[in-house]
Amino acid sequence: MIQRTGIDKVLSGGSTGTTVTIYGWVRTSRSGKNVAFAALNDGSSVQNLQVVFDREAFGDESLAGLQAGACVCVTGTVVESSGEQAVELAARSLQVVGPVDTDFPLQKKRHGLDFLRTMPHLRSRTNTFGAVFRMSHHLSLAIHRFFDTEGFYHIHTPIITESDCEGAGETFRVTTLPAGCADFDQDYFRRKSFLSVSGQLEAEPFALSLGKVYTFGPTFRADPSDTRTHAAEFWMIEPEMAFYDLDDNIALIERFVKFCASYLSEKCAADIAFFSEHYEKGLGDRYRTLEEGFARVSYTEAISILGSTSGVFSSVPSWGDDLATEHERYLAEKHFGRPVFVTDYPASMKPFYMFMNPDGKTVAACDLLVPGVGEIVGGSQREHRLPVLTDRAVAQGLDLSVYSWYLELRRWGTAPHAGFGLGFERLLMYLSGMENIRDVIPFPRTFGKMY
Amino acid sequence: MIQRTGIDKVLSGGSTGTTVTIYGWVRTSRSGKNVAFAALNDGSSVQNLQVVFDREAFGDESLAGLQAGACVCVTGTVVESSGEQAVELAARSLQVVGPVDTDFPLQKKRHGLDFLRTMPHLRSRTNTFGAVFRMSHHLSLAIHRFFDTEGFYHIHTPIITESDCEGAGETFRVTTLPAGCADFDQDYFRRKSFLSVSGQLEAEPFALSLGKVYTFGPTFRADPSDTRTHAAEFWMIEPEMAFYDLDDNIALIERFVKFCASYLSEKCAADIAFFSEHYEKGLGDRYRTLEEGFARVSYTEAISILGSTSGVFSSVPSWGDDLATEHERYLAEKHFGRPVFVTDYPASMKPFYMFMNPDGKTVAACDLLVPGVGEIVGGSQREHRLPVLTDRAVAQGLDLSVYSWYLELRRWGTAPHAGFGLGFERLLMYLSGMENIRDVIPFPRTFGKMY
Secondary structure, eight states, X not given: OOOOOOXXXXXXXXXXXXXXXXXXXXXXXEEOSSEEEEEEEOSSOSSOEEEEEEHHHHOHHHHTTXXXXXXXXXXXXXXXXXXXXXXXXXEEEEEEEEOBOTXXXXXXXXXXXXXXXXXXXXXGGSHHHHHHHHHHHHHHHHHHHHHHHTTOEEOOOXXXXXXXXXXXXXXXXXXXXXXXXXXXGGSTTSSOEEEOXXXXXXXXXXXXXXXXXXXXXXXXXXOXXXXXXXXXXXXXXXXXXXXXXXHHHHHHHHHHHHHHHHHHHHHOHHHHHHHHHHTOTTHHHHHHHHHSOOEEEEHHHHHHHHHTOTTSSSSOOOTTSOOOHHHHHIIIIIISSSOEEEEEEEGGGSOTTBOBOTTSSEEEEEEEEETTTEEEEEEEEBOOOHHXXXXXXXXXXXXXXXXXXXXXXXXXXXXXXXXXXXXXXXXXXXXXXXXXXXXXXXXXXXXXXXX | OOOOOOHHHHXXXXXXXXXXXXXXXXXXXXXXXXXXXXXXXXXXXXXXXXXXXXHHHHOXXXXXXXXXXXXXXXXXXXXXXXXXSSEEEXXXXXXXXXXXXXXXXXXXXXXXHHHHTTOTTTGGGSHHHHHHHHHHHHHHHHHHHHHHHTTOEEOOOOSEESOOTTOOOOOXXXXXXXXXXXXXXXXXXXXXXXXXXXXXXHHHHHHHHHSEEEEEEEEEOOOOOOSTTOOSEEEEEEEEEETOOHHHHHHHHHHHHHHHHHHHHHHOHHHHHHHHHHTOTTHHHHHHHHHSOOEEEEHHHHHHHHHTOTTSSSSOOOXXXXXXXXXXXXXXXIISXXXXXXXXXXXXXXXXXXXXXXXXXXXXXXXXXXXXXXXXXXXXXXXXXXXXXXXHHHHTTOOTTTTHHHHHTTTBSOOOEEEEEEEHHHHHHHHHOOOOGGGSSSSOOBTTBOO
16 A cells, blocks of 8 residues: 555644655656755645755755656655645655656646647646536535435436437447448448437436436537537536426526536635636626525517517527527526526427427427526426327428337337436536637547547 | 425424325225225325325215325324324325326235335335335445544545546547547547546545545446446545545444444444345344444465365465455355455556555555455555556556546655545445345446436
8 A cells, every 4th residue: 555644634723743744746846945945746636735944954956856747756744834835744765756857738828728628638637627527526525415305216328329309310330340331230230220319208207207307427529619618528407397388397497507506616615716806707796696496488589579679699590599608698688687497399390209298389498598608407397198299200200110109108108207407517607707609528539529 | 385284394293183295105995894905105204194084975986086106185183093103194085196007017926126126116016125215225324433433524526537446448438529430639628539438547636635525426427247247337435534544444444344334333223124034134243233343354374374274265365366255255155254455456456556665576455344244444554655656657657648637646745645446336235135236226327227
């Protein structure tokens, strides 16, 4: 075993006067007249431990190893500090475990995010990306805790699939055929297969047996868009609940988003303060608006609100048009000044599985729009009536043979149910203030780029 | 909102005399002389709620809707019960929400697992698969809780990748090229890309910055094997820890596996009892052996033990050979009678990233073998010395340009570190007693079959 003490343990105090051995990476170092200082981090704490070296005892040649980025092992005595932390380490021995070549790209100056994006294997050593990935972890845990507490079961829906839930057609094909071969009978699954764009369809049977379930896994879109919010590979949370209608769904979404924000406020206070200072001044406001009650408006009312607002938009939507991001943000930021659910969209705009309202024109959908970003959740009550569902699948040109098992759920014990999808990275962007999806994913996959 | 009370709430008592409306699926129903009974389940509880109908008041035509599998809505009064539960429901109204066609495949008799495998969208309505997927949920939560409590950060490593961590070559290719086209410059990522077989390589940079991290996501093997333990798509847990050597790694693995078993013992006692009765009589023993200390033996000693055991095996391994499942099980079941770590395998058998021992022949690997199954964990200290790592990558014929970022981790602040990989479904099989991997995955993907 490697004998060492975690820096978190040293900093948590109570060990003054004891001798400890620590391992860590040099964040910064400097030399005074008689002593040299190094700030060490081993990942166990956001905080660095200050280590003090007697220049005469160690000698300048030895202390030259304290370069930013180097990994060192130090044994010393824990003493009271007059600096930021309660304690510091008075070094007695120093060993450079992993030196740094002079061409180490992360030098002391602050680097641009676009520069750091070229080195996903190194950028997590910076303050910014340490904060991003710590928050990512806590958000992930918040999600699992919320659903566990609410009595949901976590389900692993398949990644390789033959259905295309959203009907968008922008799917990656998965194959073991040699390049150039198109004989799908010889392929691994003896048919054409794809990467899933959503686990919703496969989650529904589990809602219709276990009651409440959620997925939390990667989904894929082969979208040839190269923007700050598009990734080819991202993680989705997709809950499905039996005996839920649109109102139940909306109440759950609001409770869920509020829980995540509140959990992060508690676990990541220092990181939120860091993002507020360096990236998004309005981050505190985002957390505050999430504490208030969310607004709700039908799509039809929303179109009317936007139509009566002259001179603000590059184009005003008519009934049946998609809302653009400028419209979504206007509703959330200006008109309502808080998160708002837009409900009951025209059926023609939405997938076949959404519940047809009694008006025969709109479906029981609910999108959640938030200030600063726009849409972060899309959900709906699901169509549980077999004849209506079949008609809509046919009208949208789907191959019914691929969906036969999905339709069967409505033949045997069908029940009203609802669900939604939330993109993990977009929620993380919203709650951190990071503006490019490439900056919240460890190794982002985007159009034309592995990273 | 759908006005209803969850069956868990009704069963938890205290509501005798109140009127409630419940929704649920009929598990069984039968008729007595004056009354009819139906056992309803809504997924909120493992237990069913017994509902009693007055035959004269409801009429046989109405009660004919109480077929197994149908979804019904019942309003009634909660009354004390003389049956298994403390309370039952005296029905006042009945509505069949989702009837069951006569061809519903899940009839009352017990079905074989192979028959149920043909209907992954329906089998979670059975007692067996309800238990499997409830346990799957709790195991998943146990994993996240363990690592969160131990100070690990959860990392989403990429699914689409250009590296092949295990070097096994059995990868799925991911493409947006038209079938038959082999011009990879025109592909989505402008190069050949694959589904990841492991997130380990991409997790390592995060261990070398955040200290301790873990992945928990799907991995893929295009293995043309059609056995009870092979799936093309399965979920792996891959922790990586800075400043851990082989001994630290082994101690963590033991703590981790014990925590999972102990968590399930607490959360899934009824399901474990069910599996013990119907599937694996020795399940209680498995949980008990996990509570004891695990054994440890070097690969070299293991070969010597196996060599001195005559007449038991179809073949006796020599030093340098893989251990077959019969050898693994002999060590865990007969020789040690408990879970055992086998360490320090010949370097020639293991991937390039494992730490070379001072003997120059073996690497600091540790596999965990358990009674009844064989190997469930593979791990090692990682090679953190750049010259050694480069030599081994070259010797194994890897394309260094693909791994340049991985090698760079050893140029700038390298540190000793270790990690392991555990297959989620195999652990679930071990802890439930289910013997076919297809029976612990919602929609299994195996050779030649989507399910």
